[in-house]
Amino acid sequence: MSRSGASSLKRKRPDSNSLSQSLTEHERVLYDLIRSKQDMGIWTRDMKRETNLPDNVVTKSLKVLQAKKLIKEVVNIQNKGRKHFMAVEFEPSKELTGGAWYVEGNLDIEFIKFLKELCLKQIYMMKVATVEGVSDAIKRTGAFKVECTTQQIAEIVKALVLDNEILEVRSTGSGEFSSIPIGAVCYRCTSRGGLGGGGPKIGAMASIPCGVCPRISQCTPDGIISPRTCVYFAKWLDF
Template sequence: MSRLQGPSSLKRKRPDSNSPSGSLTEHERILYDVIRSKQDMGIWTRDLKREANLPDNVVAKSLKSLLTKKLIKEVVNIQNKGRKHLMAAEFEPSKEISGGDWYVDGSLDTEFIDFLKDQFVKIIYKQRVATLEGILDVIRRSGILKVEITTQQIQEIVRVLVLDDKVMEVKSNGMGEFDSIPVGKVCFKCTNKAGLKGEPKVGAMASIPCGVCPRISYCTPDGIISPSTCVYYTKWLDF
């Protein structure tokens, strides 16, 4: 898997302000200038022919030369894969063209997504409770990816895990396993469907103070310890 096991290196190239060498013909120069002006959006060949206003045979010959000289490249437009799309070699396709971080060469990178889902479940299970930032820190320190990954990307994957009922979203109450997480901070726990051996079942009570309270067995409606007088329970109700 190309995006795994290596240092982070996913960087968008900056366009070079210098023009290519003067070895271009007049027709090549016209086509190259039009393509380059579109930057990271590129251009469909039919639109290119219209803007350049050159005969088809001239366009075909000139584009072949520009590709050979590696001044332009063909890119996949996920919105219409049947169209031949061209872009100056110095640019990386915009998300509108490439599909964003989860696509490679116009196809959804399901292998990479499945790998991250599996890793995130393991991280959350190991930490018992994890925040998005905590998952990101573990992934970065592990060095298992060649590419940079953002909190936004992690949130997208975790959202899928929530929909898959592999993890559940909870809010920290600042006690027990939440003691290192600020009160009210959104975090995540594994459910009993995460597919991990020996995993404890997580119930709905885990997200409220009662779920981790060591005095829960002494708590009664009219007792000294009571929901009506519990400061932590009252704070939780405010969220």
């Protein structure tokens, strides 16, 4: 899993002169189309539609472009059964990969669960904390060998609010809020989120994929992130 952001443009484009000499006309048309999609890539069916090339020509050209290491196949979490390609110099967008919470197209449930427990513990210890405060505290623990961004922590904290493990409150600037500016958004544990009974407990929602998904707040019936297209939710229902 990528624990930090990465630029979509990773390498220099292969020399255009050498490409002109080594690619056939069909291969060049296909490559230029794929590269024009940048970090979103393109589905093979859309390639055929946009280029009007026969299926066998597209299939053969894709194999050549892959062999020359000009394109790569990537996972689209919304449609894993579709072959999706992009130029090698780009990294897939979050819309395709699901962002830092996914590894090779699979939701990293164990990492999310661990991070939720760690955030809950830090908030309990700090009594009241901002996202930035939780993020800084976790960095100081050295729990991760790679960077865990403040944005990731913010998504986890939002998930904990939805789980009713913590409450979102506003600082009054006095008492336990004295170190936090007045009006700043901060978080505190609910009665069920305390350490009584041996330590922080993740809520009942954690038993289903939604409970460990930090993007649940973006999940809508007809959206890019949706229960209708979520393979993890479907598997849970089947179970």
